[in-house]
Amino acid sequence: MTGGELLLELKNLVVSYGGVEAVHGLSLKVHKGELVTILGANGAGKSTTLMAISGVVRPSGGEIHFQGRRIDVLKSHEVVALGITQSPEGRRVFGPMTVEENLKLGAFTRKGQDLEPDLKLVFELFPRLLERRYQMAGTLSGGEQQMLAIGRALMAQPKLLLLDEPSLGLAPLLVKSIFETIKGINESGVTIILVEQNARAALKLADRGYVLDVGHLVLEDKAEHLLNNPQVRDAYLGSR
Amino acid sequence: MAHLVEQLIYGLTVGSIYALIALGYTMVYGVMKLINFAHGELFTLGAYFGFVFLVTLNWGGFFGPAIAIGLTVILVSGLVAMAGHLLERVAYRPLRHSDRLAAVVSALGASIFLQNVIMVVWGSRYRAFNASLLPTVVWQVGGQNIPLIRLFVFLVAVAVMLGLYLFINRTRLGLAIRAAAIDQGAAKLMGVDVSRVIAVVFIIGPALGGLAGLLVGIYYGQINFNMGQIYGLKAFTAAVIGGIGNIPGAMIGGLVLGLLETLGDAYISGAWKDAIAFVALILILVFRPTGILRERVAEKL
Numbered sequence: 001m002t003g004g005e006l007l008l009e010l011k012n013l014v015v016s017y018g019g020v021e022a023v024h025g026l027s028l029k030v031h032k033g034e035l036v037t038i039l040g041a042n043g044a045g046k047s048t049t050l051m052a053i054s055g056v057v058r059p060s061g062g063e064i065h066f067q068g069r070r071i072d073v074l075k076s077h078e079v080v081a082l083g084i085t086q087s088p089e090g091r092r093v094f095g096p097m098t099v100e101e102n103l104k105l106g107a108f109t110r111k112g113q114d115l116e117p118d119l120k121l122v123f124e125l126f127p128r129l130l131e132r133r134y135q136m137a138g139t140l141s142g143g144e145q146q147m148l149a150i151g152r153a154l155m156a157q158p159k160l161l162l163l164d165e166p167s168l169g170l171a172p173l174l175v176k177s178i179f180e181t182i183k184g185i186n187e188s189g190v191t192i193i194l195v196e197q198n199a200r201a202a203l204k205l206a207d208r209g210y211v212l213d214v215g216h217l218v219l220e221d222k223a224e225h226l227l228n229n230p231q232v233r234d235a236y237l238g239s240r
Numbered sequence: 241m242a243h244l245v246e247q248l249i250y251g252l253t254v255g256s257i258y259a260l261i262a263l264g265y266t267m268v269y270g271v272m273k274l275i276n277f278a279h280g281e282l283f284t285l286g287a288y289f290g291f292v293f294l295v296t297l298n299w300g301g302f303f304g305p306a307i308a309i310g311l312t313v314i315l316v317s318g319l320v321a322m323a324g325h326l327l328e329r330v331a332y333r334p335l336r337h338s339d340r341l342a343a344v345v346s347a348l349g350a351s352i353f354l355q356n357v358i359m360v361v362w363g364s365r366y367r368a369f370n371a372s373l374l375p376t377v378v379w380q381v382g383g384q385n386i387p388l389i390r391l392f393v394f395l396v397a398v399a400v401m402l403g404l405y406l407f408i409n410r411t412r413l414g415l416a417i418r419a420a421a422i423d424q425g426a427a428k429l430m431g432v433d434v435s436r437v438i439a440v441v442f443i444i445g446p447a448l449g450g451l452a453g454l455l456v457g458i459y460y461g462q463i464n465f466n467m468g469q470i471y472g473l474k475a476f477t478a479a480v481i482g483g484i485g486n487i488p489g490a491m492i493g494g495l496v497l498g499l500l501e502t503l504g505d506a507y508i509s510g511a512w513k514d515a516i517a518f519v520a521l522i523l524i525l526v527f528r529p530t531g532i533l534r535e536r537v538a539e540k541l
């Protein structure tokens with residue numbers, strides 16, 4: 001799906017925490033309809049990059065453009081309103097709230113709109129959430145919380161969905177089904193940036209991939225090329 | 241255990257005042273993880289604004305009690321809300337990204353500043369809050385004395401808290417406030433404007449605290465520039481009893497503390513009245529720091 005209209009562009013993004021740089025000049029492009037994955041070891045700066053796109057951490061250098069508009073100067077709620085949502089690392093569901101309240105919060109920027117069709121869609125995607133609609137999110141299993149975090153991010157009808165380690169801590173069978181769901185979401189027209197430790201599965205799903213190493217971009221290529229790249233195989237896919 | 245019902249009603253009345261003030265502490269703490277040390281002074285400010293309208297300007301004589309009370313409740317809440325908003329703008333917002341200690345020092349400074357302003361404007365003596373709005377009716381029910389004024393204070397406080405409860409649980413802004421209290425970062429990712437939530441909380445909390453000050457003035461008939469200290473401390477205790485940051489907890493914590501104090505005063509010893517609050521605070525902090533309602537669910541990793 002490459003070659004479509006440019007949706008998101010990072011130009012030389014620099015992000016620091018209290019003077020310590022975590023991302024040193026990252027440039028990246030995402031086209032409409034693509035599924036792009038960002039790979040890298042722990043501490044590579046993947047989550048930081050997503051948080052900068054979402055406007056939760058402010059970059060100290062570079063620019064972020066979305067649909068031709070500069071967004072690194074916007075507040076996080078303005079970024080969400082433009083159609084960029086995130087399912088963050090560690091899920092971050094609102095534990096003392098019900099599943100339904102969590103989903104409604106996902107649609108917070110869609111003031112006054114009818115949410116029933118979207119709730120229905122999320123429940124079709126994740127039927128287990130429907131059964132637990134009025135259960136407190138904090139009492140859900142880890143896998144169910146992950147479904148909720150993804151479903152919640154879909155409620156805003158995003159143009160760009162940022163997924164930070166959606167397979168973290170899930171049983172292999174569930175990982176497989178989550179990845180299939182992600183593929184389905186992408187095929188339904190949502191552009192996705194997928195951050196994963198599970199590099200092989202992510203590359204099988206993705207159109208293109210970026211590889212970060214302690215805040216530096218080391219590789220960018222089509223996903224199938226990265227899967228066969230010896231450097232990537234050694235460092236991220238395990239020797240096989 | 242004579243006059244038990246009487247004591248219970250008294251306890252609930254005092255408790256509902258603690259609860260109103262406690263809500264301000266708990267809502268601000270919920271979203272900012274900051275104890276607004278100036279909250280007690282906002283309460284005092286409410287009492288003095290009420291004093292101006294009802295005693296200095298004698299609105300009761302002017303408009304009649306019903307209109308005077310209604311107008312005063314609205315104006316006092318509104319004015320103290322504005323003061324709270326200003327306080328947030330001046331004392332807290334500039335320090336949002338500084339370390340916690342800076343905000344605490346600023347809060348303490350704001351508290352001392354407000355207390356001094358009140359003292360300069362209205363003096364350091366006790367002022368008689370003789371608004372005489374309500375007839376001194378005392379009902380006798382089965383040998384128990386039930387003064388009208390107690391019921392009045394209790395019912396006003398409960399009505400306001402019910403309104404707050406519905407607002408928090410049924411409205412979009414209420415949902416945003418709860419979300420920001422649970423996880424500010426996640427709330428931002430949902431598109432919640434957290435700065436706005438903080439501003440709103442700094443309007444609602446002071447409005448409730450100011451109203452409590454007004455009710456104390458009407459109820460006890462006298463006010464003083466440093467009344468906010470002891471009420472603030474007690475209400476803070478109530479917030480901790482209910483679990484700081486927990487909105488229904490603050491309501492219940494206030495009522496529990498009011499009952500404990502009143503029953504202790506009546507059936508153990510009057511000298512214990514104030515000590516009971518602080519013994520309760522210490523016991524809760526030691527044995528149940530998350531409050532009596534304890535969060536129902538633990539965060540899963």
Ligand SMILES: Nc1ncnc2c1ncn2[C@@H]1O[C@H](COP(=O)(O)OP(=O)(O)OP(=O)(O)O)[C@@H](O)[C@H]1O
Pocket residue numbers: 017022040041042043044045046047048049089197
């Ligand atoms: N809030 C923060 N304050 C200070 N440093 C931070 C903060 N968040 C991240 N960092 C640092 O920034 C660097 C990049 O972290 P980041 O979370 O972006 O990595 P990551 O690629 O997502 O890693 P992981 O795979 O472990 O999730 C790390 O060195 C981390 O310690």
Ligand SMILES: [Mg+2]
Pocket residue numbers: 046047048089164
């Ligand atoms: Mg990460």
